[in-house]
Each structure stands twice: as structure tokens, then as C-alpha cells.
Amino acid sequence: MPSFFSFRVAPGVRISASGRGVRAHLGPRAARLHVGGGGTGVSTGAGPFTHYQSLSRGSSGRRPASGPSAAEQKAREAQRIEAVLRGIRTLHRAEFASPVKQTAPLPSLPPFRSLVERAEAHHVRAASLFRRAQRRSARNRARADAEIHAQRLLGEARAEQRRAQDAMDESWRLLMINDEDTLLPALEAAFEDNQAPAAALGVDIDTVNVVVLVPGLDVLPDRMPSVTKAGNLSLKAMPKSTQAAVYRDLVAGHVLLSAQEALAVGVGLEAAAVVAVRREADGGLSALLATRIERHARIPEGTPWAVLEHAGRDTTVNLRGISKALSPLNLAKEPELRALVDECALD
Known part of the structure; x- marks a missing residue:
């Protein structure tokens, strides 16, 4: 019989058994925590190389310090950051059920x-x-x-x-038939639990106009996991180019999410015109992106920004610098967008 076996029980969670006992392995390969039989340890990996560091009591017999060690804290922070980034990359993959035509039941009768x-x-x-x-x-x-x-x-x-x-x-x-008095309250109820507040402001024949309030750059991690040349886990400052790419994905993810939910609820709609706005330091709103997502648009695999570039129609965006950072649109040149943002009553 084999003396070792391993199986995955959930994304980022693996269980193994060997002569040392049962162990759990938590987190991505770049920063993985191992607990159970054989003691606690942290491993980091890049390419074909893996570095393992034991966190258990050593041969000197010294007792481990109470609470997580610095290495454990770093590993947990790396896992948290990876979870945040993974959530941003998959934000647009949510699925929404459309309403169906209802059949009235016969009221209950006494026996x-x-x-x-x-x-x-x-x-x-x-x-x-x-x-x-x-x-x-x-x-x-x-x-x-x-x-x-x-x-x-x-x-x-x-x-x-x-x-x-x-x-x-x-x-x-x-x-x-996209009657506003029927559709807009239904969308308001659907948007109520969204991470990014959204509001449907009106319907133009078969297209609903949606404004979504996206978070600012401050919600992004300021560091990201990496591995040093020596194979040790490191949390380095996130480069500006990476930050810009992650923020584009965050904004695009909320835009796609709002559009898909609007089209799911509005069964008579053919498209959703979505404007992403952001609250600035002075309390005002700036528009970052405007696009149109059609019901039958093909949604390919990829990051939210890549999907938006493929599926979005008439997209208006202002990307600045080598990092292509999302910047506020010049609404003086976009009177229709200005009117839409001014109409927005999001708190």
C-alpha cells in the first residue's frame, strides 16, 4: 500500500497523510502553510523550486512563542492578499437567475x-x-x-x-416591454445587496442606463506576495503598473456585474449602458468609464478588463501613462455622461 497520499478538499486547501500523520496544507504555492502531523511549517515556491521552513519547536527543546510567529503572520497576510486579488479577478463571473412568468395558485380550501x-x-x-x-x-x-x-x-x-x-x-x-415603473423598482431591489452601489436611472427603449459607484484605489492591497532569490516568502510593494491593472479589473468587474444583473432582471432588455463613477476626496463624483453591454455579447474567459475590452461597445475610458491608469473622464466633452452623473443620487 502507498505510504503517502494527498487530495484537495477545496480551492487552496489540501489534505495529506503519511507516516508522520495527517497534515493540512493551506494557501497558494507561493505562500503555503502546513499544519498537523510533523509540525507546523511554511513553504514558498516559484517555478520548480520550493523552500520549506519549520515553525515547530526545534531540537534545542525551546518552546515555541505564544501566538503566530512573524513567518506565520507573513504567510497569512500573503494568503489574504491572494484571496483579495482572486476575488477581483473573478468578480465578473457571478451568475444571476432571471425572473419567470408566474402562475397564480388556487387559494386553499377547507377540507x-x-x-x-x-x-x-x-x-x-x-x-x-x-x-x-x-x-x-x-x-x-x-x-x-x-x-x-x-x-x-x-x-x-x-x-x-x-x-x-x-x-x-x-x-x-x-x-x-421595459415599463420604467415596473423595471426600475425591480432593479433597485436586485442591486440592493451589491458590493458596489448601483442605480438604474432610466430606460431608453430596450437599453437601461445604470450608474455604479466603484471603490477607490485605497481598497487595493499595497503589497503583493513574491519569493526572494533565496526562496523565502516576501511581501513587496505593489508596482504602479500592477496596481493600475488590478484597479482596471476591479472597475471592469463591477461594471460587468451590474450589466449582467440588469439584463438578468430586465428580461425585455437588449443592452445595459453602464457608467462607473468614483467618489473623490472633495466629495464629488467623477466618471471613470462608460460602456454598453449587449445581452447576446459573448463573454470570453479572462480578466474583467480583458472581457470588457472584448464585450463592451462604445466604451469611453481615459487611460494615462505607461501603466494605463484609469483616470476621470473629461465630462466637458461628454455632455450626455455629464447629465447622467449629475442625475445620479447615490450617497
Whole structure:
């Protein structure tokens, strides 16, 4: 039998068993924490090389310090940063269910037996206990009354069901023709739990106009994991070019997410015109990006920015410098965007 086996239980989590016991391995290869049989350790890897550093008590017999060591803290911070970056890269991959045309249920009806018992309580009570024929006749009248009552209740329930179905059909019709009084409240409810606040400001025939308030650069990690020449884990300052690329992905991810959710909810829409705005230090809003995402656009694999470059139509953006950093648009040259941003009432 093999003396070692290993299997993945979740992304970034692997379990192995060997002669030393069962161990858990947490995090990406660039900064992986190992715990369990054989002691605690941290490994880093780049290319074909891996460096392992034990964090357990050494042969000198010294007790490990209470709390995580500096190496453990660095490894955990590296894992946290990797999780943040992975979340940004996959932000646009969320899926949304579209509403379906509803069918009104028949209102609940009381059991027929309860109607019979209620009628018998009225008719049989007046019959003599010793006149069986009289009591049998009373039960027959009670059942007949119960059947009449049941038919009346069924008719009322069906009429109520028809009224409810008519209301549902009308709501569906209004949603299909992009009626603003129907569509905009539905989008407001859908956007309510989004990480980046969004608002649908209006509908132009088959296109909804959406403004999404994206976070600033301050939400990005200022460091990123790397490996030194000696094979040790390092957290170095994030280069400006990398920061610019990650921020483009963050903005594009929220834009794509808002567009996809709008198109999922608005079953009659053909496109979503999305403007990404950012709150600046002075409290004002600046527009960073405007694009149009069509319902039948092919969404390829790739980073959010790569997807937006492929799927976006009539995209307006201002990329500055060698790093291609997202910068505010000059709204003096974009009167329609200026009007849209001015209309935005996001807090």
C-alpha cells in the first residue's frame, strides 16, 4: 500500500497523510502553510523550486512563542492578499437567475369533511336521538348543504385565482416591454445587496442606463506576495503598473456585474449602458468609464478588463501613462455622461 497520499478538499486547501500523520496544507504555492502531523511549517515556491521552513519547536527543546510567529503572520497576510486579488479577478463571473412568468395558485380550501361536520352540527342537533330515520335524513341534508357550500367556495377561489393571474400577467407584460415603473423598482431591489452601489436611472427603449459607484484605489492591497532569490516568502510593494491593472479589473468587474444583473432582471432588455463613477476626496463624483453591454455579447474567459475590452461597445475610458491608469473622464466633452452623473443620487 502507498505510504503517502494527498487530495484537495477545496480551492487552496489540501489534505495529506503519511507516516508522520495527517497534515493540512493551506494557501497558494507561493505562500503555503502546513499544519498537523510533523509540525507546523511554511513553504514558498516559484517555478520548480520550493523552500520549506519549520515553525515547530526545534531540537534545542525551546518552546515555541505564544501566538503566530512573524513567518506565520507573513504567510497569512500573503494568503489574504491572494484571496483579495482572486476575488477581483473573478468578480465578473457571478451568475444571476432571471425572473419567470408566474402562475397564480388556487387559494386553499377547507377540507370537505369539515364542511360536512359543520352542517351536521346544525341539522342533526335538532333531530331526536331516538329517531334514526329523522337523524339519517338530517345527515343527508347536511351533506347536501356541505356540497353546495363547497361549490360556492370553489367558485370564489377560482375567481380570486383569475384576478391574481391577471395581475401577474400584466406585471409580466410591463416587464417585457421595459415599463420604467415596473423595471426600475425591480432593479433597485436586485442591486440592493451589491458590493458596489448601483442605480438604474432610466430606460431608453430596450437599453437601461445604470450608474455604479466603484471603490477607490485605497481598497487595493499595497503589497503583493513574491519569493526572494533565496526562496523565502516576501511581501513587496505593489508596482504602479500592477496596481493600475488590478484597479482596471476591479472597475471592469463591477461594471460587468451590474450589466449582467440588469439584463438578468430586465428580461425585455437588449443592452445595459453602464457608467462607473468614483467618489473623490472633495466629495464629488467623477466618471471613470462608460460602456454598453449587449445581452447576446459573448463573454470570453479572462480578466474583467480583458472581457470588457472584448464585450463592451462604445466604451469611453481615459487611460494615462505607461501603466494605463484609469483616470476621470473629461465630462466637458461628454455632455450626455455629464447629465447622467449629475442625475445620479447615490450617497
